[in-house]
Amino acid sequence: MHVYSEVNPTAVNGAYSQESARRTAARACRSERRAPPRGGSEALPLGGGPPHRGRLPPAIAAGRGGDHAAAAGQAEAPPPAPRPRSHGRLLRLCPQRGYREAAFWRNALSVPISIPPPLEVVLEKRAAEPGRAFQNWHHTGSWCLDGLILGAFASETEDGPCQFTKAGEAFNSCLSGKLKELLAISGPPLKKGKTRIFHGLHQDFSSVIVVGLGKKGAGVNKHENWNEDKENIRTAVAVGCRQFQDLEVPCVEVDPCGDAQAAAEGAILGLFDYDELKTKKKPKVEVQLHKSGGIEAQDEDLWKKGCIYADGQNLARSLMEGPANYITPTRFAAIIKEELGKAAAQSGKVTVHTRDKSWIEAQKMGSFFSVAKGSDEPPVFLEIHYQGSNDASEPPLIFVGKGITFDSGGISIKPSANMDAMRADMGGAATISSAIVTAVKLKLPLNMIGLTPLCENMPSGRANKPGDVVTAMNGKTIQVDNTDAEGRLVLADALFYAHSFKPRAIVDAATLTGAMVTALGSAATGVFTNSCQLWNQLYEASIVTGDRVWRMPLFEHYTKQVTDCQLADVNNVGKYKSGGACTAAAFLKEFVTISNWAHLDIAGVMDNIDEVPYLRKGMAGRPTRTLVEFATRLSQDKKSI
Template identity: 55%
Template sequence: MLISMRTEVISISLFYSLKKTLKKGQTRIFYDLDPEYSSVAVTCVGKKGASFDEVEGMDMGRDQVRAAVAKGVQQLQEIGETEVDVDPCGDPEAAAEGGHLGLFVYQELKAEKSRKAHVNLDCFTKYSSEKDKVLSQWSRGRVLADGQNFARHLMEMPANKLPPRNFVDLVNTRLTSTKRCSVTVRDREWIESQNMGSFLSVAKGSVEEPFLLEVDYRGDNPVNKNPLALVGKGITFDTGGISLKPPADMDKMRADMGGAACVAGTMLALGNLNIPLHVKAFIPLCENMVDGRSTKPGDVVTAMNGKTIQVDNTDAEGRLILADALLYAQTFNPDLLLDMATLTGAIDVALGAGATGVYTNSLKMWESLHKAGSITGDRVWRMPLFDHYTKQITKSDLADINNIGTGGRSGGSCTAAAFLREFVSNKQWMHLDIAGVMMNKAEIPYLNKGMAGRPTRTIIEFLQLQSQK
């Protein structure tokens, strides 16, 4: 059982003793305090009354709860506890998020004896006067965490275990189980029929077949007539192509489908929450590999709308598959177009793991997304979509546009967004460059080291806000 510093279960003397010695995030484990529980983890939540911080741009109180609960359940997992009751700490939703996110670990390929214990979490409501309300909030937090953990699971899977076909099968199984999502799988023949030459130019260097996964979600009584469209970059492994990446850390490119994973996690949560919206998701899937058929630097390819692209760097491949996916998504006249992609190392240089970079042509949508990030603690930060960057990618010797532009390394995330903008006519578009938040080292205390699945919960919260307008 996990008990926070705010609980009434601990005796007064113990409370004051711990208050003098424990600092925020510190945990102590006690045994035989209660006949019902073999062990009790006591974690210091932090400063009482913490709330929204304008400088940090998020609700610090909620984030303190997430971090404290995560630390407590992790400590109990380490000593082999498998059934844990969690004090809701005054915020059942945040407590559920912290607990379930903190326990995630990808270990299915390890020997049984090397795996951490699987822990079942329940909400401790023995002394609650509003049990139903607390459990409802707890349930929502669990669904939000499960959506992010599904994205993390996909991102962690080795590329040989999750080529495009396996991604399609796994996501199809999980999403259709919610009974509110339908999945359509588009194969190479269909992709060719749509003249998606930009997408196919990336896929042709691999023996793995490309797919475009189309997901349709309809909640009960959706408030929007036209769908909201989500697009996720699905490069299941990225070698860089002919413009080969350095070998160091290339294994991390198994998560270059992070945008696709976060879209899948979002759709899973939508299906389980039954948010009253109509949402369509589009996930282009392929590998970026090297062989005699691979696109060569200087080649020119043609996108679905007839626009020609000079490919001067084959490692700038994510924008090529997104171009056709964005064009196809817009044939459904969506009220909103939102794409997510581990697109550039440049956004990691600019923002690190502190926030997802956002490019948008809609102030209204940006304000709503920013609010969602302040609630979830998984923050976003607006980046410039200036004509200054558009001019750099529309200068091309051989084609209409160039896939890396004339700016060199300067403003690389900005020029990538400017490239995508050339394929967007929707008046409410947001591009999220999530490369900087792809992994967690130690930045987020309630996420273990590894792939982060960010910003899945923020997108879910954003869609919830849209359903209330």
């Protein structure tokens, strides 16, 4: 539905000051609605829809003779030309498609349309056959292509009218209350996450989408463990942006909706779609903050911060989604190095070491290398150093990520069904590396180190065999009873190596166990930790980001199941089939001596079907934003841990 509304010029101010002149001229045009003569031109009214739907305009009525002629006080005129197949109207202005979808007097040879200044749009049809839609249109002058997303809160009462945000109220005032009227008559009260779209309301915006934000001031939901206001904003803005993407609107202004960071995250996360290897791609949409309507002073900073957070998660999604023959260990390291180079902008605060096979063997990382040697793809141990603090001697926060770029299961090979998803088994490496890239962009005053052992887990004559015993960097021997439990083998050496930097805390992330998928599904990341302070920081960070965490047990009960081993010090699988995620964490604990350590099993949140409404189907890149928010909090509070 295309709606063109009248505006009281006295209500126009600020960013909408151009509206007065345009709409005054538009009203003048509306005073005479008549069809243009065949082959000629006529001013097209911007308001009220088609010139003659339901009744004939005066000019045509006068030409019909009979009662119409008598009413007009004129002599009977010759019979008019046959009425065009398409009524004299502008069906749709779609500049980004070259106006090909517009239709006006389809059987006319040439129809220029004049619209009062400051909008001057000329549409022409050349050599078109009668009855056919226009194919070649030409646009002269200026027509704003932007779309606008405005938020609306649900009423306190069930059937009450919606309440606009500050930006929404300002825009509605500019239109003399017309937006609120249209919203009221367009259907039932706008529900959370739903939208209404209005076309042609304002010269600056081709379309306006009003999104439902739910109830205002919902705050932290203690049962859901997230900030409901922020989640509602992310979801609503994402839905609106996707709708504009479907309309091929190239630029969208977004209402901050009371939380500019959440709005930015929803917009950028919602639009992401991995199509790098497709010839037909989705239209690109640029999103920016809508700055009219009295935005708060900090909104621009929060918007930029939200964009950086979302870009970080999208980087992880892109890495996880990439096919294994594209995202090899070597290529993964090169991408992260390139991203860090752009983020650091020659600050000299970032150092990247790409360790090769000879270095891995020299460090006696026998556990990691036992997995890597099964593949022809060379392993890489990626080591990232970011010195954000002014004190170089300040103990670093260390992130460790599992980097299996493809997991076939090795000799204990996986079923073929859905094995393609194992291209994302490097999700731990992707999320922690992307989190560090984001921290560098944010210029966090914090020293950080990222460690990612990268390799493939493949079956071959060199691969681990069930029952093999390998020796880890710390000297402990490991009985490998299941080669598909390889993630803990590569992490074991990386965790022990992390201690050499005397860290403030170590946090590892890994798509480690199918048992975690069974335990928590995609609702939250499972966290195993030996530190209550560390857990509290992670938990509080997850409430802000909406990417939740849930604490899991790290009992001695599980440790006994991996240390009761027939051939070696520890077994890479538990004695019993139950509690697989817990025994995996207990295995990792055998290679940790620091008092502030957390293990994040992200297997359940690896991908998204429709569980998170502001993420499209595919690899999720979770919990990148939670890791970034966690690092941000540690940079502000250096005494808690």
